[in-house]
Amino acid sequence: MAHVLKVSTQVGSVGELGFESQQDIYSFTYDETWQARDVAFPLSPHIPLSGERPKLGTVHRFLANLLPEGRALEVASMMYQMSKDNTFGLVHMLGKEPVGALSFTATAEAAAPGEDGAEFAEPEYTAAEEQDAPPVRRVVPNEELSERIRRRDEIPFPVWDRQLRLSVAGFQDKLQVLVEGESISLVDGGPISSTHILKPESLNPASAFMVANEHYCMTLAASIGLPTAAVRIRRIPEAILLIERFDREVELDPADGVTALRVRRTHVIDGCQALDLPVNLKYERNFGNARAVRDIREGASFEKLFALGPHFENPAHARQVMLRWALFQLFIGNSDAHGKNLSFHVRPAGLSPAPFYDLVSVNVYGDVVEQDMALAYGDAFRLEEVNAFELACFAQHTGTPRPLLARELTRMAQAITRVARDLAQSEVYVEEERDLVERIHDFVMIQVGKLLQLAPEAPRIDRSLL
Template sequence: MNSANDYTLDLFVGPAFVARLAFDPELNSFSLTYSPTWAADRHGYALSPHLPLDGKASSSAIRRFLENLLPEGRALDVACAHSNIQKNNIFGLIRYLGNETTGAVTFLPAGQTPQALEPQCRELMHSELQERIWRRNELPFTVWDGRVRMSIAGFQDKLLVNRVGDRLFLVDGSLSSTHILKPEPLNTALPFMVANEHFCMKLASRMSVRRYGQDHVAEVNILRTPDPVLSIRRFDRRWRTDQFVAGPDGVKVPVAERLHIIDGCQATDISVAAKYERNLGNGKDVAHIRDGASFERLFATRQYLEQPAVGVRRMVMWVVTTLLTGNSDAHGKNLSFYVSRAGLRVAELYDLVSVMQYDPQKLEHELAMAFGDEFKLEGVKSFALADFCERAKVSRPFFARELAALCEIAIVEALTQSADPVYTGEEVMLVKTITDFVVQRAKLLLKLAKDIPKFKKDDF
């Protein structure tokens, strides 16, 4: 006989009880009830703008929020196969994977608390990591020590670890990961993806520091095991300087505090299936349907931003990196926001890749989100950029200034970053190719920027 608790999960942020998630399997519906203590606390906040503290979120909004926490593609297939849970069983998957998702929330079965969880930690040697990279075709990279360790969104192979210097630790229980590891993709059509993403991220970081005096890009570096692995520091985790757990050989493994973030799909209340603007694909009969994530939708989140002007500026920088690097896969889940009682803040940029370096016959080059009505990078001219500004409600003179300033910086910093000795072998040639592409794009965009403010309202 089932009990009501079988289909409830308690949500915690740190030790604080936040809300209770309930699922009715007969009605296939969700409900979310916040703790009165959490709702009344000055530090308490709604988990997203579409899951308000009054508990009046619709079942569909709750479902969309949860879906966007889950991995995608092969990683989701592995999680389903390993747990014997069907893909459409969102509640079951969150129950299975919810101890550490993106953001601050821990999902636990009713009656359990984070305080009762024991810290679990074992060292992951580089040799073991290398062996598992080689064996990915026979043993999924997301399964370690008999359990799935991929509980964040995305398609690529990833591993969550706690990193201390160059030492890596698999953690569980009360401990959180601090870094995401991404080896080279299995897809041979995507060679040197680690160097590609590292270069684009480091370039954006340099641009951010030069333009704004602050780094608004996630920290990355390359580990070699000896295969290259991209290590990304999680910006939704913050080390506690006063708390450590004793790891192997007495090494101090930091306890990480979880910070709550949501991605662009959660912030705009759309399904993971709609992370691309052409949510039904680009076939001739459906290309006109554009109900998915778009720049217009994402910039509309300014209504929730704690500091709208600052947030818009960060989103504009993200847009410019897309134009400069040819990151055609910049979709609705590639932008995130910190969440607090005061509102949303645009988080550090991530997943920046020059997709245009790869064969268009093997990897889609169509833009995930259009500039105006233009889905081809080479078709984005001054009118499309001005149209983008009108739809996103961004001042055209402001956008033109930011575009020009960032392009000027990119021309210099791309060349500087390309000289980084971290790149070896054939990576060097790929990085040079991306550098040339960025410089060429920057010079073109500088010319286009001059015309963006010249259009009139009636032109759109």
């Protein structure tokens, strides 16, 4: 049985997603009107706007990377009574507002009444009608949000009003919300989309105070000039982290400067989509770090990410941003910086790195969490293994001049030294949060000292040894 979903943006139709369920074959066809537009962009570099047929499995991999992982995927599977492997069905149910500009919807024409797939049918609206539809805000009072955070073991956090609200990839509990001043709302698309990602504290005691952790690391990155999504902590009274979305452009009402009149969605893809990798290859060691398999490195890697050069809008600028992203993880000890933790804006002229997100100090929690890094620097998968030789290997594998690597490490270390202490003493952190942030600061400063020593040594490594 063949099934079809319409793929569109807020300005019009992009094409049709096809799925043959018996043979598990996916296809995508661009609308000719979309291909002719000056503002047209491809879904990804591997689903070209020219209409050239992508490689087998590419469309499926692109879609699967849009879906949540872990518990959220389990919830979606149970709620909609479909297999976690039913990518097409899950994309239909969760695809109205995924990350990026695209929406995936079915129309009454997609299946005749009584046929398989007819349950997917929903009214068809033109882009103009969708944009002119009155926005619907479902305001979430602090008291309700607080209760839902405390009851996450009983009621899955993504489920609100008997509807699964999550369309964001990843493992952590999170929610797409519209933030207008102090008001937090749930919205259903049209002219008004979500503007922020809301994250409550982790339920895992081994990674306590993750809100303060991420806030400090993100603020530190922004303070040294790295392109970083804006974050803030709000207490309801539980601490929540609000992350401003970089795939949304908000038009505010000039009358109050707070109310959103429209929220334009822009297209972004993550590193796995950019590399045409399935989600299970987001870690470089795709089979883990056990002795028998730790030398198998088929997943995302710095070398593969930097090899995206031909697809970049501005290759020199993109490489510089990606280099700083890679090096900053060493300073904060983010061992979980994997292939889906770097994203790219998709524009007609090519890819451009998006602001940084999910910057956390994982290593500060010690051996109760995984210390091996998601992506290797040379052959080093642990912070203590990173030395001048491995940094030189990293530079060679990514095509980075070693003097540039040394300059960037030194510049970043000096910038961190100037701001890290004041940020750690910010009044935004309270009680045990402050203790954790102090530990992160101390950890970062140890890394600063180590990397300042290694920086001038990396360019001196004999090239013949690499």
